Amino acid sequence: MNGFVRWLETSRGSGVILIVLLLGFWQFSALYIMDTPTWPPVTRIFVAWYENIADGTIIKHLLATLWRQMLGYGLAVVLGISLGLAIGYYRIVYNLLEPLIEVFRPIPGPAYLPVLVLFVGIGHEMKVVLILVASFFPILLNTYGGVRSIDPVQFDTARTLGLTTLQTLREVVLPAASPQILTGMRISLAISLILAILSEMIVSNDGLGYFTLLAERTFKVPEMYAGIFTLALFGYVLNRLFLMGEARLIRWHQESSGRK
């Protein structure tokens, strides 16, 4: 009994078992309790999932989603960090832009969609810009927040070491703010996926959002769930990859602050 409690405390195996049990319950309920097309057994979903992967359909849509997501997100990272550094480093830029940012920040990402449709159309560019706009703010805010919370001693140190502004940005400001910048980037990574799927569901002819919604509209319910399963897995893998990269970049921070 004691050993079991210890296992619960030290291992995450219980969480995995719970997922398996829930899938089992799903299977059982679909077969024997709710016999309706909207609630297909897990096995049929897995079959549909496998078929759509094997014939390349899901891969094609996954790549389409990944491409527009990464394009929008990548641009948001570059713009958010550079502008964030300028705002955090120069008081003048902060005073000039901070009120404006406060005005735009509360607008939910999807609200930009109708405006973008008017200006950019309904194609690929609109989706990339939508993802960019929505992912931009968390990165921007965390970057200048991180820069502004740098201890004055670190700026003084840079000055006594004779570093120029550019050298200070590279050697001191960017690394000092990197834990917070990465926090913003992680929030935005999730947002970028949400907006990619949303924009694909609204107007698109490829991408996982399109695939999933089309499956629902054509009553291919197992395919619809397969699309959602793909999205879950995709989001999970993205986040894991991000955490691995983050651990490499700011190991000094995680180890010195006792976070593992």
Added chain:
Amino acid sequence: MAEYLAIDRLSKQFSAHGRAACKDISFAVRRREFVALIGPSGCGKSTLLHIAAGLSAPTSGMVRLKGEPVTEPRPEMMYVFQQYTKSIFPWKTVLDNVCLGIKYRSRTPRAKLEEAARAQLKVVGLAAYADYYPYQLSGGMQQRVAIARALARRPEILLMDEPFSALDAMMRVELQDLLLWLWQDVGLTIVFVTHDLDEALYVAQRVVMLSASPGSVAEIIDVPLPYPRNQVETRREPVYLELRAHLYNSMVQQVIAGRAEVS
């Protein structure tokens, strides 16, 4: 003798509360001298050092180095901060921290720079720790990194702001002796801020005592104790004990006077 480092009628007022941090401070530091700056807390001794380093501007008065006004950090002067956990950049290895001060200054190839940095680390006893990150070192070792980084830039003057006050007693005496040895070996000029009378008397040739806030020079005393000093012997010399008693009384008076002024 030509003027070396001069603090000339320096005052600093923080506009936020209009109160002066230090007021009309003047004293001079000779080349290769070791001067300690002490005073009750809040007397502006750190502010003074910050201004002397060219890191902030005085409200009035000036700092001159070899006759030239100091308005920004100068390569001849290096500053050692009390907060070594921040001043030593935690994202850089010990070696990269030391290299940072010299890598942009010349076109020396990376290998040569590292060699110079390693040599400097050896001087402060950290040769084996070049590839460690600061969080893997003790406080005393981190402050040694700061000293090595400062020395790698071959300064003439070290300005030290309570550099050992965050360290435990054993590390502190060890670093005091290291500093004295470096001072004599390299031929540095050192201005050393501390709130610790014993530390001031042990390391310095002259002690500048500031009065309570707003700080001004209360008195300047010579410490006629021979070098090399010894943690046990020096601290029981009659001269040392007498100066200590004198400084202690003087400090108490400053603190009392400071309280009277506030109330």
